[in-house]
Amino acid sequence: MKEFNYTINGTKYTVEIQKQEGNVVELAVNGTSYTVEKEETIEPEPVARPAVTAVAAAAPKKAAAAGSAVKSPLPGVILDITVKVGDTVKTGAKLLTLEAMKMENTIASEYDGKVLEIKVQPGMSVLEGADLVVIG
Numbered sequence: 001m002k003e004f005n006y007t008i009n010g011t012k013y014t015v016e017i018q019k020q021e022g023n024v025v026e027l028a029v030n031g032t033s034y035t036v037e038k039e040e041t042i043e044p045e046p047v048a049r050p051a052v053t054a055v056a057a058a059a060p061k062k063a064a065a066a067g068s069a070v071k072s073p074l075p076g077v078i079l080d081i082t083v084k085v086g087d088t089v090k091t092g093a094k095l096l097t098l099e100a101m102k103m104e105n106t107i108a109s110e111y112d113g114k115v116l117e118i119k120v121q122p123g124m125s126v127l128e129g130a131d132l133v134v135i136g
Helices: 052-058
Strands: 002-008 011-021 024-029 032-037 068-071 076-081 094-100 103-108 113-118 131-135
Antiparallel strands (some): 011 024, 024 032, 068 131
16 A cells, blocks of 8 residues: 655645556545546556656647547536637646645646637536547
């Protein structure tokens, strides 16, 4: 069992990975159990992960196919949208803030391209996999 400690906006979280099978992970956040599923298989890593910002910066850039949608990685409520239709964005650029499980999550662009459509608005609840922003 691996344990990680995070501080987000001044609140401390202890995350314990209890079980992992392929892309399904059972974990506990501050003692509350969750089962989460990743879209791609999670491979166990023998070393500690680098900071999320370093991972995003190292991710290969990809140009958006016409009308590529950035999807919600988990259910939550849209707090803030930082782009508008017509903006040109790069891979890793902040698009919006999504609140899920009492935590603010930055949703970043997965593509280089132009914002063609914003499918959500602040205060709106979204489900996992919902289209948030269309980039082309």
